[in-house]
Amino acid sequence: xxxxxxxxxxxxxxxxxxxxxxxxxxxxxxxxxxxxxxxxxxxxxxxxxxxxxxxxxxxxxxxxxxxxxxxxxxxxxxxxxxxxxxxxxxxxxxxxxxxxxxxxxxxxxxxxxxxxxxxxxxxxxxxxxxxxxxxxxxxxxxxxxxxxxxxxxxxxxxxxxxxxxxxxxxxxxxxxxxxxxxxxxxxxxxxxxxxxxxxxxxxxxxxxxxxxxxxxxxxxxxxxxxxxxxxxxxxxxxxxxxxxxxxxxxxxxxxxxxxxxxxxxxxxxxxxxxxxxxxxxxxxxxxxxxxxxxxxxxxxxxxxxxxxxxxxxxxxxxxxxxxxxxxxxxxxxxxxxxxxxxxxxxxxxxx
Numbered sequence: 001x002x003x004x005x006x007x008x009x010x011x012x013x014x015x016x017x018x019x020x021x022x023x024x025x026x027x028x029x030x031x032x033x034x035x036x037x038x039x040x041x042x043x044x045x046x047x048x049x050x051x052x053x054x055x056x057x058x059x060x061x062x063x064x065x066x067x068x069x070x071x072x073x074x075x076x077x078x079x080x081x082x083x084x085x086x087x088x089x090x091x092x093x094x095x096x097x098x099x100x101x102x103x104x105x106x107x108x109x110x111x112x113x114x115x116x117x118x119x120x121x122x123x124x125x126x127x128x129x130x131x132x133x134x135x136x137x138x139x140x141x142x143x144x145x146x147x148x149x150x151x152x153x154x155x156x157x158x159x160x161x162x163x164x165x166x167x168x169x170x171x172x173x174x175x176x177x178x179x180x181x182x183x184x185x186x187x188x189x190x191x192x193x194x195x196x197x198x199x200x201x202x203x204x205x206x207x208x209x210x211x212x213x214x215x216x217x218x219x220x221x222x223x224x225x226x227x228x229x230x231x232x233x234x235x236x237x238x239x240x241x242x243x244x245x246x247x248x249x250x251x252x253x254x255x256x257x258x259x260x261x262x263x264x265x266x267x268x269x270x271x272x273x274x275x276x277x278x279x280x281x282x283x284x285x286x287x288x289x290x291x292x293x294x295x296x297x298x299x300x301x302x303x304x305x306x307x308x309x310x311x312x313x314x315x316x317x318x319x320x321x322x323x324x325x326x327x328x329x330x331x332x333x334x335x336x337x338x339x340x341x342x343x344x345x346x347x348x349x350x351x
Contacts, residue, residue, distance in 0.1 A: 028286045035291035039310060044298055049311045053259045054318055064319050066252030071098060071323065073245035077238045078118075078139045084227050084234050085135055087126070096331045097121050103328025106288045106321050115140065121335070138225060142235070145187050146242040147282050151275035152184020158272055165269040170303045176276050183279075194225045195235075250274060256315045262301075262308040273304040277313070290317055 039045035053059045075098035079091060097118045105114030115136050122136065123129045155177035158165050228235045253274055254267075280296025281289035289296075294313045301309025 032286050032291040035295060039294060039298070045294070045310050045314070046308075049260055049308065050314050050318070053256065053315055059259045060315075060319065063252040063255045063315075064322065066248045066255070067316070067319050068323055068327075070245045070249040070252070071095075071102065073241050073248065074098060074143065077142065077241045077245070078136075080234055080238050080241060081135055081139050081142070081228070082122075082132075084231050085128075085132060087122070087132065087135075096335075099323070099328040099331040100335070101328075102320070102324040103332050106290075106324035106328075138228070139238075141191075142238045143242055144282060145191060146239060146246060147275075147278055148180070148184050148187045149239075150243075150246060151180040151279045152187075154272045154275050155180040156184075158268075163268045165266070165272050165304070173300075173303045176300065176303075177272070180276060180279060194222065195229050252319075253312065253316060257308070257312055260308045260311055260315070262306050262312070269304050269306070273301050273306065273309075276300050277309065281313070288317060288320055289313075293317060 036045070040047075072095055075095040076091060078098065079089060079094040082089065082094075100121070101114030101118040103114075104117040119133050119136055123132055126132060157163050159174075159177055159181065250271065254270060257270065277293070277297040277300045280300070281293035283289070283292050283296075285292045293316070294310050297309035297313035299309070301307070301312070
């Protein structure tokens with residue numbers, strides 16, 4: 001085979017690889033389009049209600065600020081967890097990384113994962129890259145656990161009769177809340193196992209780990225978690241910070257629900273419905289929960305006797321996209337070097 005043939009074969013192989021890399025992003029985008037198309041044709045999505053709110057600055061300024069505050073505290077959680085690895089960055093830097101991650105995750109529909117974009121800046125010029133990358137995974141797990149915790153805790157209180165909510169007569173609501181409680185207990189047990197040195201050193205776990213795929217990745221994550229075992233206050237602080245972050249987001253959603261004039265909205269019922277809906281929103285089907293969030297909010301809020309869940313999710317995602325595109329884009333452009341997607345890898349780009 002001549003040099004030209006080899007070059008042509010290499011180019012064709014490169015295009016194939018780029019196509020494979022782009023396929024997940026295209027599939028996610030198609031999923032989002034199909035969901036919104038289905039909601040529009042079924043009559044379950046009222047765009048005039050969304051436009052009524054989003055077109056009025058006086059209605060979105062406060063929710064937008066609260067969602068921004070929520071993400072600010074999420075970046076503070078990352079900063080706190082990094083300190084355990086002796087990586088000390090300013091809050092400004094951590095927030096800038098967080099905004100850049102939002103930009104790549106939402107504005108580019110996940111063509112590059114937000115975590116990958118954050119990892120680029122975090123790992124650049126630092127040793128122990130695998131361990132530091134595991135901190136990003138641990139940060140994501142802490143955030144996810146708190147979403148599960150809030151849904152499970154609120155659902156447990158409703159099932160136990162500690163507070164009264166609308167929709168308890170619905171079998172679907174009962175099953176959803178029972179699932180949330182079970183998931184909370186399972187996540188708590190998994191977290192305990194991850195933080196426990198004794199469980200990992202047990203003969204049974206060692207034998208299971210020997211046959212697990214991605215064993216090295218699990219071991220790395222376990223090692224990262226062990227750093228916090230000896231600094232439990234950092235994990236507690238990260239969880240408290242996440243609770244504050246979620247609190248700001250919930251207040252923002254409550255304000256949006258008021259602007260939508262959602263019927264039958266009681267404070268406790270809204271909290272429980274929101275917690276369950278955000279649990280669905282966290283399912284990694286599409287970037288930031290686009291599409292799956294609208295479905296989850298719409299179905300769950302309706303089961304609680306509240307109309308407008310789809311529109312509420314749309315407004316939430318619209319505000320997140322505004323923050324991602326504007327502030328995230330500015331943060332990305334302000335960096336001299338940043339990640340770009342060439343279809344096969346994340347590389348540095350001078351700017």
